[in-house]
Amino acid sequence: MLRIECPFCGPRPETEFHCAGDADRRRPQSDAGDATWADYLYVRANPKGLHRERWVHSAGCGQWFVVERDTVSHAILNATPLAHATGIHEE
Amino acid sequence: MRIGSTPFNAWSLIRGGLSGQRHWQKQWRKAEPRGSYDAVIIGGGGHGLATAYYLASRHGIRNVAVLEKGWIGGGNTGRNTTVIRSNYFYPESAAFYDYSLTQYEQLSRELDYNIMFSQRGMWVLAHDPHQRDKMRHSANAMRLNNVDAEFHEAEGVYAAMPGLNRNPRHPIWGGLLQVRGGTARHDAVAWAYARAADALGVDIVEQCEVTGFDIAAGRVRGLRTTRGDIACGKVGVAVAGHSSEIARLAGLKLPIQSYALQAFVTEPVKPCFDTVVMSPASGMYFSQTDKGELVLGAGLDLYLSYAQRGNLPWMERAARGLVDLFPQFSRLRFLRQWAGICDVTHDSSPIIDESAVAGLHFSCGWGTGGFKAIPAGGTCLAHHLATGKRHPLADFASFERFATGHLVDEAGAAGIAH
Numbered sequence: 001m002l003r004i005e006c007p008f009c010g011p012r013p014e015t016e017f018h019c020a021g022d023a024d025r026r027r028p029q030s031d032a033g034d035a036t037w038a039d040y041l042y043v044r045a046n047p048k049g050l051h052r053e054r055w056v057h058s059a060g061c062g063q064w065f066v067v068e069r070d071t072v073s074h075a076i077l078n079a080t081p082l083a084h085a086t087g088i089h090e091e
Numbered sequence: 092m093r094i095g096s097t098p099f100n101a102w103s104l105i106r107g108g109l110s111g112q113r114h115w116q117k118q119w120r121k122a123e124p125r126g127s128y129d130a131v132i133i134g135g136g137g138h139g140l141a142t143a144y145y146l147a148s149r150h151g152i153r154n155v156a157v158l159e160k161g162w163i164g165g166g167n168t169g170r171n172t173t174v175i176r177s178n179y180f181y182p183e184s185a186a187f188y189d190y191s192l193t194q195y196e197q198l199s200r201e202l203d204y205n206i207m208f209s210q211r212g213m214w215v216l217a218h219d220p221h222q223r224d225k226m227r228h229s230a231n232a233m234r235l236n237n238v239d240a241e242f243h244e245a246e247g248v249y250a251a252m253p254g255l256n257r258n259p260r261h262p263i264w265g266g267l268l269q270v271r272g273g274t275a276r277h278d279a280v281a282w283a284y285a286r287a288a289d290a291l292g293v294d295i296v297e298q299c300e301v302t303g304f305d306i307a308a309g310r311v312r313g314l315r316t317t318r319g320d321i322a323c324g325k326v327g328v329a330v331a332g333h334s335s336e337i338a339r340l341a342g343l344k345l346p347i348q349s350y351a352l353q354a355f356v357t358e359p360v361k362p363c364f365d366t367v368v369m370s371p372a373s374g375m376y377f378s379q380t381d382k383g384e385l386v387l388g389a390g391l392d393l394y395l396s397y398a399q400r401g402n403l404p405w406m407e408r409a410a411r412g413l414v415d416l417f418p419q420f421s422r423l424r425f426l427r428q429w430a431g432i433c434d435v436t437h438d439s440s441p442i443i444d445e446s447a448v449a450g451l452h453f454s455c456g457w458g459t460g461g462f463k464a465i466p467a468g469g470t471c472l473a474h475h476l477a478t479g480k481r482h483p484l485a486d487f488a489s490f491e492r493f494a495t496g497h498l499v500d501e502a503g504a505a506g507i508a509h
Contacts, residue, residue, distance in 0.1 A: 001403045002394075015404050019394035021348070038494035042346035042437050046335035048397045071349075071395045 002074060007081045008061045016059040023052040023066045024087060048072060055079070099203050118282060119163075119289035124296045127322035128156045130476050131314065133301050133337060135159025136168040137277075137462060138329035138454050140284035140295075141469025142476070144202075147291035149470075150477035155293045157285075158316060160300040164281030167331045170399070170431035171462040172354050172388040174367055174378065176213045176272035177238050180229055183487035183499050184440060185236035187467050190484055192271060194466030204283030206275045207381065211366050213272025216248065216416075218261035218372040226267045233269075241268040251366060260415045261372040274367060274378050277462060284469070304341045310449040311341070325476050327452045329468070332397065332432025334455035341448050345455065346437065346493050350391040351430040352459050353401035355409065357423040359383030364417075373412025374405070385423065387413060391433065391459065401430040433458050437493075439502035443471045443485040452476055456488075 002014035022044055028036045045051075051071050056064045066085040068077040097103055097116055107114050130146055132139045135157050146152045159165075175195050177188035199206050217223040226242060233240035248266040249255055255263065285295055296318065305313040305320070313322040328337050332349040359382050369376035377387040389409040392402050406428060414421045436442065436456035441464065443454045454472040457464060471485035481489070487499050 013404075014402075021395075034494045034496075038346075039344075042493040043344045044335070044346070044348050045344065046348050046395060048333070048336050048349075051395055053394065069394075072397045074396065074398055 002076065004055065004067065004076060005079045006057045006060060006063070007065050007079050008063050009057060012057070012060060016057060017055050018058045020054040020056060020064075023054045023085070050077070054082075099205070118286040119295050122156070122294035122296050124156060124158070124294065124299060124316065124318050124321055126320070127313075128294075129154040129323070130325040130327065131155070131321060131323045132157045132327045132329060133314075134166075134328065134330040135161075135163045135281075135285070135295060135297065136166045136329060136331065137164070137281050137284065137465035138331075138457070138468045138472070139327070140164075140281055140288055141465050142327055142329060142454070142472040143293045143295075144284045144288040144291070145469050145473035146477060147288055147293055150473060152477055153292035155288075156321070157288070157293060157295045158299045158301060159295070159297045162297050163285050163295065164278055167431040167433070167457075167461055168281045168465075169278055170354065170429055171277055172376070172378070172386050173274040173277045173380075173462065174213065174272070174376070174388075175208070175275055175463040176269050176367075177463070178213065178215065178229070178233060178240065178267065178269045178272065179236075179238075179501055180232050181499050181501065182236050184501050185233065185238050187484050187488075188464060189236070189238050190470070191464050191467035194470070195275060195463075196271075198280070198283070198466060202283040202287045204279060204286060206279045206283055208273065208275040209381075210271050210273040211378070212251075213269045214248065214251065214366055214368040215267045216263060216368065216370045216372075217265040217267070218370070219264055222372070223265040226265055230267055239269060239271050241270065242266075243268060252364075252368065254363065254417055254419055256416050256418055261370070272367065274380075280462075280465060284465075301337065301340065304448070304451070306341060306448055306451075309447075311451045324450050325452075326450060327454065327472050327476050329454045329472065331434050331455070331457060331461060334434045334453060338446070338453070341446070341451055343446055343448065345453070346442075346490075347434045347455055349395055349397060349432050350393065350435055351396040351398060351401065352391050352433045353389040353405050353409070353428065353430045355387045355389070355401075355406065355425050355428045356380070356384040357387075357420070358426050360385075360423065368416075370412055370416060373408075373415060375409040375412035375416075377413060384426065385413070385420065391435070392430075396430075397432055399430050399432060401428050433461075435459075437502070438498035438500045440499040441468065441488045442490060443468060443475065443488040444481065444490045445475065446490065
């Protein structure tokens with residue numbers, strides 16, 4: 001069981017949360033072409049090791065944040081509100 | 092076909108009895124990797140071993156190695172819940188998985204190895220009127236695809252499962268039965284293919300991890316392993332949850348995500364349940380093994396994981412589902428609990444195709460259902476490696492479908508849990 005430190009509510013069990021996957025994908029322009037769109041929609045880094053991912057405290061405060069987590073040990077290094085996460089707001 | 096030095100039959104048993112059964116030999120050699128092969132398969136699970144066997148038996152390519160990082164069948168082949176079925180919705184998947192089922196029906200004979208395939212039937216339960224209507228739709232689709240399917244109202248389900256709770260939290264509105272579905276001994280499938288492939292000259296190399304590829308001009312030339320370099324122009328990758336990691340060594344990214352899928356067994360009890368039942372609403376399916384244990388499967392932990400261990404919330408949900416439907420099992424204790432890492436695509440259909448690196452083929456995207464697909468997956472990957480063309484059954488299982496949009500969305504259609 002993961003114990004996730006919600007930046008707004010503190011530590012809570014994983015059953016209160018929902019993971020929305022890779023935090024670092026960027027939606028391409030609508031005319032970017034099929035290959036680029038397929039890449040965005042379906043292709044994932046899927047790393048064995050550290051992974052930055054978006055989580056939402058769906059059964060809690062409803063806020064989104066970015067979690068850095070190890071996909072082997074499941075250790076959570078940090079949980080940062082979207083507003084403070086690096087790389088999220090660059091275009 | 093006679094396979095191995097000692098065939099498994101009554102005569103060899105009787106003859107062995109005269110010498111204290113000391114004539115049995117190892118089922119496959121501990122091969123040392125050689126410097127080059129015609130084809131190399133990465134991954135010594137069911138799919139990899141089946142591919143090697145079909146390369147040797149159907150295509151005459153016997154200079155083949157199977158490289159396994161751990162031991163044969165130690166990954167998802169030894170971790171699944173052994174269910175074999177072909178209750179899919181779309182024609183492409185129905186043809187593919189039903190071919191696999193027909194191969195399983197004669198596999199013990201072909202490989203001279205008892206895989207203990209028990210066609211005890213596979214039920215999927217409907218728990219509300221909408222699921223029941225969808226189930227009728229599925230039953231019709233399966234029949235149109237030439238796959239056996241029976242829709243039963245609730246009374247039919249209760250007749251098949253006398254122990255089923257008459258007043259569960261999720262009421263019974265019907266059930267879809269595939270009579271030809273069932274279970275097999277999962278380890279035996281891996282061992283049977285390993286033994287048969289070895290007898291045809293395939294080198295099975297355990298404790299050998301691939302650490303890199305030799306790629307020149309967009310074509311694979313060989314691979315680097317912890318036990319030396321191997322020159323080879325045809326490489327098949329069948330490593331399930333670790334597909335993305337092997338792809339990374341070749342500079343590729345895949346439309347795959349790796350999730351942990353859990354299973355459990357209870358302590359053994361006397362025979363009391365003679366079919367396989369899946370209850371999507373309860374998040375659980377189970378069957379009883381020949382040893383008497385109940386084997387339960389749960390759902391995926393929906394965040395990336397390479398940890399081959401389960402998680403408590405799903406264990407609780409699966410146990411709750413079992414006890415709700417069969418209260419008499421409430422006092423059984425779990426003996427073991429584990430997880431396998433599943434390679435999940437967005438449409439829950441597999442990929443059996445040559446990658447952007449020429450000569451480097453992947454068989455992946457099996458998600459939570461790779462075990463039942465082993466004979467068909469091996470057939471198609473071996474065909475593609477040997478002939479350079481996709482097997483007709485695997486035409487849908489391409490890489491390009493993600494760009495063209497021709498997905499075979501069994502995630503929605505067959506109600507696969509992920």
